[in-house]
Amino acid sequence: MAASRLPLLILGIALAAGAMQACAAPAAARPVCRGPAGWDAACLRARYAGPSAGWPAPSIDPGIAWTEWTAVPPPSSPPLAWTAANAGQAELAADVARPDIVALGQTLFFDSRLSRKGQVSCASCHLPQRAFTDGLPLAVGEDRLMGRRRSTPLYAAPFAPRLFWDGRAATLKEQVQGPIHDSREMNHDAAGAVARLRDTDPYPARFLRAFGPAPASRPPVDADRMARSLAAYVATLRPERTRFDDFIAGGADALDDTELLGMHLFRTQARCMNCHHGALLTDHRFHNIGLSFYGRRNQDLGRFEVTRDPADLGAFRTPSLRNVSRAGPWMHNGLFADLKGLLRMYNAGMGRDAAPANPPDPYAPRKSPHIRPLDLSADDIDALLAFMKVL
Ligand code: HEC
Ligand code: HEC
Known part of the structure; x- marks a missing residue:
């Protein structure tokens, strides 16, 4: 008995829900x-x-x-509501307020020396005049290798709790290291990029000015600082x-x-x-x-x-x-x-x-x-x- 009533009950609920929708419909139909x-x-x-x-x-x-x-929000605003939730974001929030770090990040963003053969910079795939995309259906990296996805416009990046189309990176700093390594993008390793920057004027002086001397006789140019400056620059991008x-x-x-x-x-x-x-x-x-x-x-x-x-x-x-x-x-x-x-x-x-x-x-x-x-x-x-x- 109880078992046979159950489908009726479900039918009743379904009908009631349908009736509720029907009631709501006329309001929606009157634009x-x-x-x-x-x-x-x-x-x-x-x-x-x-x-x-x-x-x-x-x-x-x-x-x-x-x-x-x-x-x-203006570029100087600390990126995001999620700052407090993530220790890494506190560092980013402090970095965006330091013009030398942001300016260094901007120079790096446009510098193709970050790629192995010097063919592509971040800006090759993220053109400022195209909302930081590249106008191509799928991104093309070093040696014209095709990526799987289109370059993302970067205006949401300062505010997004997770990055990339699929959210696989949690912070901008983690994200910006991705393309340098990716064989279909810049095809480099951070150590290789860093070694090149250490030998290239004016980078040593600019890293020193932005971050101060490195602790314990480490050179001023390092992978962490490179990622921090790029992340700080990206965090200041705003739509026109x-x-x-x-x-x-x-x-x-x-x-x-x-x-x-x-x-x-x-x-x-x-x-x-x-x-x-x-x-x-x-x-x-x-x-x-x-x-x-x-x-x-x-x-x-x-x-x-x-x-x-x-x-x-x-x-x-x-x-x-x-x-x-x-x-x-x-x-x-x-x-x-x-x-x-x-x-x-x-x-x-x-x-x-x-x-x-x-x-x-x-x-x-x-x-x-x-x-x-x-x-x-x-x-x-x-x-x-x-x-x-x-x-
Ligand atoms: C359910 C959520 C949802 C709704 C509703 C929605 N969108 Fe979207 N929109 C998305 C998502 C997610 C993407 C990216 C999808 C992808 O790339 O596979 C997207 C992508 C887009 C894009 C492409 C942007 C770019 O840079 O590639 C445009 C334009 C757009 N939506 C406009 C609209 C308009 C106009 C409407 C209303 C008619 C709308 N969307 C409704 C979620 C939504
Ligand atoms: C070969 C082209 C290419 C190069 C070079 C490149 N990118 Fe990208 N970028 C992409 C593509 C494609 C995506 C989307 C990938 C995905 O979501 O899977 C992306 C995504 C991003 C995102 C995520 C944005 C968001 O809202 O999720 C950021 C930030 C970004 N790139 C910054 C950089 C920086 C910084 C550099 C230089 C170090 C760089 N990109 C170099 C193609 C490129």
Whole structure:
């Protein structure tokens, strides 16, 4: 008796949940500032005129802790909320406040002597004018060896609790040592790079000025100091100021009607705020938005390759969207050469997951529940695109 009632009970709960959703639906179907004739630009302008606290509520799924868009913290600000949690970050926070260390890091960033054959610098793959990416779908290192992923834009790096598309590095200092060693990037070892810098003017003097004499007769140039300066420089990188900053600072008039509509859609019907929020338009978290190419030639399981947790299959870190129009081609694998194509894919809810296999495949990635078809019109997509370009 009890056993036969259980499925009914579950059915009842399911129906009740369905009814609740049905109740919520009409509210969602009545969008702000949209009448029978379409979007009302003056209405949108009025709704976004004041401080963000008075703006229309964004569409956020239950359980997501989102934060409002804000100004980007200045370069001198100590990087991050996570400073206290990690002893290494206290060192970084002190280093960014020392101009000699940051300037040394900048010089190193642009110096191809860090690579074995002197062919590539950090800036070969992280060009300042391209939001610190390189314009290629997959990064190309020394001897033109292809990497597996696209160069990450660096604006989120000062604030991200974990680095790389898959979060495999915990600190900037740990991260910057990666490319020097990587055979597909700079193909060097820290000792080799350090030995070269010791023999190269003006590095010994600049290391000495930045860090002071090394303890116990060690030379002033060493691998730890090299990594510290590079990390300090990267921690001071900030996106170029745009009209989006003027908008955040309190003026809907900083955006034209199309951009304003795109901004509104981004926050509401297009659901982008679920992941692209906060000062850098990223939650710094990992999501599978359906680009893992599971079982295909370019398969990349992302965060799972680091954690081996099936929940992380195909998940990549949400990138910052600041200055995003300069950062293409987009996504961890440079899949989209054109932003409009990317927006059309979001509109379609991205690709479909593989059909459930029999027996079930425990390693088949499952797309994030926050990625869904959006029902945006062609004009809506154009508006979103216009908004992407002011970011
Ligand atoms: C051959 C191209 C190449 C070179 C050279 C290179 N990088 Fe990168 N960089 C990449 C790629 C590709 C990624 C993303 C890799 C991944 O996530 O698996 C990346 C990621 C990063 C990140 C992580 C950003 C984030 O938010 O996760 C930082 C920081 C970074 N690089 C700094 C540097 C520094 C500093 C140097 C020089 C010491 C350097 N890179 C040299 C290609 C390169
Ligand atoms: C579930 C979280 C989530 C939602 C919702 C979401 N994104 Fe993303 N976005 C991501 C992740 C994760 C990536 C990186 C995925 C990858 O490379 O495989 C990404 C990448 C991007 C990129 C590429 C940036 C770059 O430098 O490569 C753009 C542009 C973008 N998203 C725009 C949007 C827009 C516009 C919306 C709303 C229509 C949106 N996103 C909704 C998580 C999300």
